[in-house]
Amino acid sequence: MAGNGLAKKVRDTQVWKSIFRHGPPDNARNRAAVIAGNVFLHLHPIKLKKSGVQLGYTWCMGGLTFFIFLALTVTGLLLMFYYRPTAEYAFNDIIALREHVPLGIMREIHRWGAHAMVITVWIHMFRVFMTGSYKPPREFNWGIGVILLVLTLLLSFTGYLLPWDQLAIWAITVGSGMAKATPFMGNAGPGAMLARIGDFVMVSDKNDVRFQLLGGRFVGEPALLRFYILHCVFIPLVVGVLIAVHFWRVRKDGGISAPL
Amino acid sequence: MLKELINHLAEPIVSFPIATFLFYLMIKHYKTFGSKKFATWFTILSIPVLIFFFADPNFYLIIKTPDNVPIGILLVLVAFFTWFTMHKAAINDTRMEQGLEPVEAMPENREKVWSWPNLVYTELFAIIACTAFLVVWAIVFKAPLEESANPTWAPNPAKAPWYFLGLQEMLVYFDPWMAGVVLPVLIVAGLIAIPYIDTNPKGNGYYCFKDRKWAIISFMYGWLILWVYLIIVGVFLRGPNWTFYGPFEYWDFHKIVAEFNINLSEFIWIKGLGIGMPKNLVVREIFGIILTIAYVGFIPVWVARATSFGRKFYIDLGPIRYYLFMTLVVVMMSLPIKMVLRWLFSMKYIIALPEWELNL
Amino acid sequence: MSDTKLALNRREFFSYVTVGWVMFSAACAGLGAMAFRFSYPNVNFDPEMEFLAGLPGDFPSGVDERFKATFGVWMVKQEGKLIALSNICTHLGCIPNWLPAELKFKCPCHGSGYYMSGINFEGPTPRPLERFKIGLQPDGKIKVDKTKVYRWEKGEWENPDSFLNV
Numbered sequence: 052m053a054g055n056g057l058a059k060k061v062r063d064t065q066v067w068k069s070i071f072r073h074g075p076p077d078n079a080r081n082r083a084a085v086i087a088g089n090v091f092l093h094l095h096p097i098k099l100k101k102s103g104v105q106l107g108y109t110w111c112m113g114g115l116t117f118f119i120f121l122a123l124t125v126t127g128l129l130l131m132f133y134y135r136p137t138a139e140y141a142f143n144d145i146i147a148l149r150e151h152v153p154l155g156i157m158r159e160i161h162r163w164g165a166h167a168m169v170i171t172v173w174i175h176m177f178r179v180f181m182t183g184s185y186k187p188p189r190e191f192n193w194g195i196g197v198i199l200l201v202l203t204l205l206l207s208f209t210g211y212l213l214p215w216d217q218l219a220i221w222a223i224t225v226g227s228g229m230a231k232a233t234p235f236m237g238n239a240g241p242g243a244m245l246a247r248i249g250d251f252v253m254v255s256d257k258n259d260v261r262f263q264l265l266g267g268r269f270v271g272e273p274a275l276l277r278f279y280i281l282h283c284v285f286i287p288l289v290v291g292v293l294i295a296v297h298f299w300r301v302r303k304d305g306g307i308s309a310p311l
Numbered sequence: 312m313l314k315e316l317i318n319h320l321a322e323p324i325v326s327f328p329i330a331t332f333l334f335y336l337m338i339k340h341y342k343t344f345g346s347k348k349f350a351t352w353f354t355i356l357s358i359p360v361l362i363f364f365f366a367d368p369n370f371y372l373i374i375k376t377p378d379n380v381p382i383g384i385l386l387v388l389v390a391f392f393t394w395f396t397m398h399k400a401a402i403n404d405t406r407m408e409q410g411l412e413p414v415e416a417m418p419e420n421r422e423k424v425w426s427w428p429n430l431v432y433t434e435l436f437a438i439i440a441c442t443a444f445l446v447v448w449a450i451v452f453k454a455p456l457e458e459s460a461n462p463t464w465a466p467n468p469a470k471a472p473w474y475f476l477g478l479q480e481m482l483v484y485f486d487p488w489m490a491g492v493v494l495p496v497l498i499v500a501g502l503i504a505i506p507y508i509d510t511n512p513k514g515n516g517y518y519c520f521k522d523r524k525w526a527i528i529s530f531m532y533g534w535l536i537l538w539v540y541l542i543i544v545g546v547f548l549r550g551p552n553w554t555f556y557g558p559f560e561y562w563d564f565h566k567i568v569a570e571f572n573i574n575l576s577e578f579i580w581i582k583g584l585g586i587g588m589p590k591n592l593v594v595r596e597i598f599g600i601i602l603t604i605a606y607v608g609f610i611p612v613w614v615a616r617a618t619s620f621g622r623k624f625y626i627d628l629g630p631i632r633y634y635l636f637m638t639l640v641v642v643m644m645s646l647p648i649k650m651v652l653r654w655l656f657s658m659k660y661i662i663a664l665p666e667w668e669l670n671l
Numbered sequence: 672m673s674d675t676k677l678a679l680n681r682r683e684f685f686s687y688v689t690v691g692w693v694m695f696s697a698a699c700a701g702l703g704a705m706a707f708r709f710s711y712p713n714v715n716f717d718p719e720m721e722f723l724a725g726l727p728g729d730f731p732s733g734v735d736e737r738f739k740a741t742f743g744v745w746m747v748k749q750e751g752k753l754i755a756l757s758n759i760c761t762h763l764g765c766i767p768n769w770l771p772a773e774l775k776f777k778c779p780c781h782g783s784g785y786y787m788s789g790i791n792f793e794g795p796t797p798r799p800l801e802r803f804k805i806g807l808q809p810d811g812k813i814k815v816d817k818t819k820v821y822r823w824e825k826g827e828w829e830n831p832d833s834f835l836n837v
Contacts, residue, residue: 082425095430098423102415102516104430107399110392111437118438122445142459149456159449166381167445169474174388180505180530181396183514183523190506197502204474211472218378220460221469221765225479225780228763229491232668239761240488241669263710268717269462269764308516310416463740465766467779482781486797487763553782553794571793665798665824 094298096306103307108182112175116203117294119168124287126161134213136279138272141215165207172203184308192300195293202290209282212275223278224270230261237261314367318557323544324654327647330540337397338528341520342404345397353394367559373547377452382473382546389539393531399518407519415517467551467564476545477538483553484649486660486670494642501639505530508636510628533643572659575599592666599662603671606645611637718742724813727753727837734769734787744803744815745769745776749787753835755803755815756789762796776800790823799823802833 061067062074073084083097102108133152134144149155176196179185185193212223235242236259243254256268266273301307320326337344364370373379403413414420457466471479481490505526513522520527550556551564576595580588589595611634614621625633652658662671679687722742730753735746743766745756760767765780775792776785783794790799804819813835821833828834 076427079425082427086426086431092427092431095426098425099430100420101422101424102420104424104433105420106433107395108415108518111433114434115437115441118441119445122442138460145456149453156446156449159452159454160445162454163381163448163452164445166473167384167441167448170381170385170388173385174392177389177392177396177534181400181527182516182518184516185506186509186512186515187506193506194503197499200502201499207474208472214456215460217457217460217466218455220462221465221780222471224465224765225469225471225763226475228765229478229487231764232487233492234488237488237492239668240492241667244667257715258711263707266710266712267715271462273712273715309421310413310516463743463766465768465779467768469765469780479781482763483795486795491763552777552779660797663797668797670797 094302096302099306100309102309109307110174110178112171112178116168116171116175119164119171120290120294123161123164123168126157126164127283129157130161131283136213136275138215138275141213141275145214145216165210168203169207172200176200182308188304189300189308192297192304195297195300199290199293199297202286202293206282206286206290209278209286212270212278213282215275220270223274227261227264227270227274230264231256231259233260314559315557318560321548321557322555323548323650326544327536327540327650330536331647334532334536337393338531341397342401345394345399345401347398350394350398364558369561370558373558377455378473379546380448380452382542385539386543389535393535396518397520400520403517403519404521407521413517413519468549468553470545470549473542473546476549477541480541480545480549481646484646484653488668489671494646497639497642501643504635504639508628508632508639510632529640529643537643537646572653572657574660574663575602575658576663578656578658592664596662596664599660599671603661607638607641610641720817722815723808724755724815726811727807727813727835730837734771736769738815742815742817744817747787747789748837751836753805753813753837754789754833755805757801757803757817757820759801760796761791761798761800762794767800802828804832805835806832807835 062071072088073081076082076085086092086095086097130148133148135141145158148158179193179196208223208226212219231237232240234240235246236254237243238252238254238256238259238261240254240259243259246253256262262268264274264277265271266277320329343349365374374383399414403415406413470476478490478495481494484490485494509523509526511523511526513519514526547558548555550560550562551566554566556562556566575598576588579598580586580595593600614637615625615633616622624636628636649658649661652661660670662669664670719742722738722744724738724744724746730746730748732748735748738744738746739758743758745758747754747756758766760778760780760783762778762781762783765778767776767778767783767785770777774787776787776789778784778794778796781795783791783796785791785796785800788799789802791797799822802821802823804816804821806814806816808814819832821827821830
């Protein structure tokens, strides 16, 4: 066939051969080569038990979580081109994102994607529990997963402030108000009263954990900047590293769980 | 009439026991629950119910709020996957009762297949479906944006993001240091501790229920009742002033709720003994302190010594795992206990020491 | 081995290793502490903590909301006393609303309610609203100092700086 002839010609070019070191994955040797020779695909094992590829067993929720994380990274990067994290500009920039920028649904994809990621993480965890996949040898990886769950919630929480509208500021006021009540480390927590020498209060609203989180005594501009940095740089970096550990351990602990 | 009844049934004091009872029924008859017949009938019956609910303007107003859409999706997914695990578990348990291996361990499922194309294409289709879903969602629902931030005026009601509403709901019953700090930390620590507490080697890599009954019951109760149910209450049933509103009730800002909660110490010293509150703080709260210490310290020991299943647990797990597990269970159950005390006796705090910021 | 003279014997070697590890840990802890301290700025651009609230005669009985939006303070005159009441809910830091019809402060976030005096009576809040220091200047004007806080449950509302006799 002509198409085949053209395809063969393309495959025989030096450029194609320099990128793909093996033929089409239609035989055992090339199927192994395509997985092992590609930096992205080599997350996967070359072969795995049939139960591990059945959607009825895996629900694909962990993989979707990772995909949504990537999608959020991309849409988040695009949003950063138009957003300035200051009290003066933040809110107007969000409006501009909707009205002055083509494809005005970028923020929607980012926000709903964030919600979807929380849901997929929960369902993934539910599946892992119900199949007993946290049992030896995967105990440690379950712990990494729990930390990733917490970081997912924190990512979503820090992002909640950035639109700088009434919804954002009061949700964060309520949320960070709890940090104020941390035992011994928050100014309104148990034990903070005891940490005082005479008239000098050691744990006050100027040096407790809430102040560190917000960079101030209430949700203001320093809090916006801190949440922005946490949301865009710090937590994604930590999440990225932990995802690498998580996937690595899935492989090292014997791949996706299956009956022993 | 019917709507009023449902409004009334949705009130936490009624709906929480109902939810717990339904959970019990689901666990008890998990094979019936996990059958395809049940799922079919449930779906068929839920359609008119949903239409009935959506036809109500007040309910529709809440459910279509863009930020509440994810909770709708979550509920559908949770309902489906809860049924689905029970469905799979029922099949596997029936097979194992007949002396067969679980489905996942059948020879044809144990054989190895190539990642390319089996796994890679599944992933590709999942990604495409997910992308399409997100794009459609983003086109249909606008991301919410209220007026610009105003630190001098709080909207009513001011809610945390929906995934924290379970915690915010706990705030009604606990002080911030418990509901906002201690309980979340214990939830995370407890989740991480699960593999080290649960030493049961069965049920690794396949769906089942019978082989790991207690693990599944405690996890599912915490997840479905103490987490998802509380999110539902927090999202759909809490209106202005954090007052309860039924699903068909109009969010009237002036709904007046006479609520006077009293502390255990007031209950005992003033109502019980009739002698007024002692001056000394520790003496004043001594009953609450004793009760709390007894609850956390005494119950695990008593269960291990006096009950047969506790003794078995203790022997199976060993002292460290047993006490870790029981501490987590006791803390987890403190939430429903505190709820019931609030509803039955208007109990505010077991220990009320605002002087030390220590209220329990 | 036997003919080369060891510069360190086994015990000395381990004591050096110990010292080395202790110093390394201390250096790491020091860096961590510095990074931690870095997150607390020395200067903070907070709104004004002191303000002048006019003359005592300016306030009729009841709750005055003039300084709520600007300074977060309700001036409450009741039973011959004028107090400066903080408008931060002691539950989780929302801003309660003054409901004149029901004579109470009601917090929209979780429904905490306070009497006009600031004492809590409903909802999840554990303690009453806080009072700020209030006093008269030599020229007769009222000065409110928000850096000094008086709390009821600590018995500080007896303090003469926490109210003004008018």
